[in-house]
Structure formats: C-alpha cells, structure tokens
Amino acid sequence: MTESDVHTLTGPFVLDALPADERARFEQHLTECAFCTTEVAELREAAVRLATQVAAPPPPALKADVMSAIEQIRQVPPLVPGGRNELARRRLGRRSVLALAAAALAVATTGGIAIDQYRDKQAAVQANERVAAVLAEPDARTVHGPVNGGGQATVVVSARADRAVVVLRDLPELPADRTWQLWLIDPNRTAHSVGLAGGDLTTVVNGSTGKIAFGLTIEPDGGSPAPTLPAAAMIPMT
Ligand SMILES: [Zn+2]
Numbered sequence: 001m002t003e004s005d006v007h008t009l010t011g012p013f014v015l016d017a018l019p020a021d022e023r024a025r026f027e028q029h030l031t032e033c034a035f036c037t038t039e040v041a042e043l044r045e046a047a048v049r050l051a052t053q054v055a056a057p058p059p060p061a062l063k064a065d066v067m068s069a070i071e072q073i074r075q076v077p078p079l080v081p082g083g084r085n086e087l088a089r090r091r092l093g094r095r096s097v098l099a100l101a102a103a104a105l106a107v108a109t110t111g112g113i114a115i116d117q118y119r120d121k122q123a124a125v126q127a128n129e130r131v132a133a134v135l136a137e138p139d140a141r142t143v144h145g146p147v148n149g150g151g152q153a154t155v156v157v158s159a160r161a162d163r164a165v166v167v168l169r170d171l172p173e174l175p176a177d178r179t180w181q182l183w184l185i186d187p188n189r190t191a192h193s194v195g196l197a198g199g200d201l202t203t204v205v206n207g208s209t210g211k212i213a214f215g216l217t218i219e220p221d222g223g224s225p226a227p228t229l230p231a232a233a234m235i236p237m238t
Contacts, residue, residue, distance in 0.1 A: 008141035011156035
C-alpha cells in the first residue's frame with residue numbers, strides 16, 4: 001500500500017473490514033492524519049444515523065388482533081333462510097357481522113399503519129445493508145470534497161461492487177423549487193445522473209466503475225437531463 005492509498009481506507013475501517021495488519025497501520029495513520037480522523041468520525045455518524053432511521057417493528061399483539069378479527073368474521077356462519085327463529089337469528093347475525101366488521105376495520109386500519117412502518121423499517125434495513133456491503137468491499141476507497149456554499153460530500157467507491165456510497169452532509173438549504181442532483185462523470189466527461197437529494201443524505205449509487213468523478217449540482221425540481229454548471233461539488237474518484 002502506498003502512502004496516498006492509506007487515505008482511502010476510512011470506509012472499510014469504520015466497518016471493521018480491514019485485515020489486522022492494515023487496521024493497525026491505519027490506526028497509526030489516524031494519529032497523524034486529521035483528514036482521515038474527521039472522515040472516520042463522519043462515516044461513523046452517518047452509520048449511526050442510518051441505524052436510528054430504523055423504526056420499531058409493529059407490536060406482535062396488534063398483528064394478532066388483526067388476524068383474530070379476520071378469523072372471527074370468517075367464523076360467522078352465512079345467513080341461510082329457514083327455521084322459525086330465522087328473523088331473530090338474522091338480526092343477531094347481522095348485528096354480529098356488522099360489529100365484527102367495524103371492529104376489524106378499526107384494527108385493520110391501525111394494523112395498516114403498523115404494516116407501513118414495518119415496510120419502512122424493512123426498507124431502512126435494506127438500505128443500511130446496501131451501504132454496509134459497499135463499505136465492506138475490500139477495494140472500497142473513500143474520497144471527499146467540500147460543497148460550494150457549505151457542507152461536504154463523501155464518496156466511498158468500490159469498483160468490485162460497481163457501486164458507491166454517497167454521504168452528503170451539512171448542505172445549505174435550497175429554495176423550494178430546487179433540488180440537489182448527483183452525477184457520475186465518465187472519462188469522456190459525460191455526466192450520468194444517479195439520483196436527486198432534498199438535503200443531507202446517505203445513499204448507494206450504481207454504475208461507479210470506470211467513472212472518474214462524482215458531481216453534485218443544483219437543478220430545478222425534478223432534476224435535469226444534463227448538469228447545470230458550475231457544479232456545487234466535483235470530486236475526482238481516480
Ligand atoms: Zn489520511
């Protein structure tokens with residue numbers, strides 16, 4: 001490993017993905033490199049933020065309530081005409097069905113919210129895993145640079161995974177009709193859009209292999225087909 005390479009190991013270091021000898025060397029490097037020390041702190045902070053974005057799962061009791069309400073409705077016998085007490089039974093039957101249906105609706109509505117939260121949680125867990133997978137790649141390298149107007153963009157790129165983790169933090173607030181747009185620049189200087197951001201963000205972008213830079217621009221809401229220059233940040237990745 002050359003001296004310049006050592007600055008690129010913050011991602012795997014944060015995830016404890018370095019072999020013991022490289023880890024020891026990097027810890028030594030951290031004692032003398034303020035740049036990497038700051039970056040390690042920022043990546044750790046981003047990882048913690050990702051972890052705390054995960055909402056609590058729905059309480060198991062709620063799910064059980066929904067299931068039992070549905071079971072109860074299924075168990076109400078169909079209203080078959082016949083018999084002397086048919087009218088009374090039908091009235092009772094209808095009341096029961098309506099009461100149960102109302103109860104089930106109430107529970108299912110609550111359960112629906114919980115299930116949405118559960119999906120959100122699953123999405124957050126998956127996002128977290130995608131980030132972790134890139135940071136853990138043995139060839140993960142970290143580059144970063146300042147954003148015009150304030151803030152910083154950090155990119156952990158893995159050619160092996162063909163993906164990069166982008167961490168945007170302390171970005172200035174944009175007008176309501178503007179958005180941040182993320183780009184990967186290829187060797188022909190063509191910018192490929194890899195996503196939009198409303199503000200600070202940790203995300204995984206695809207197609208990083210062979211790209212020479214990460215770009216960040218301010219665009220009209222909804223994004224642009226090509227970057228509006230000058231870019232807010234342009235960070236070489238090679
Ligand atoms: Zn360093």
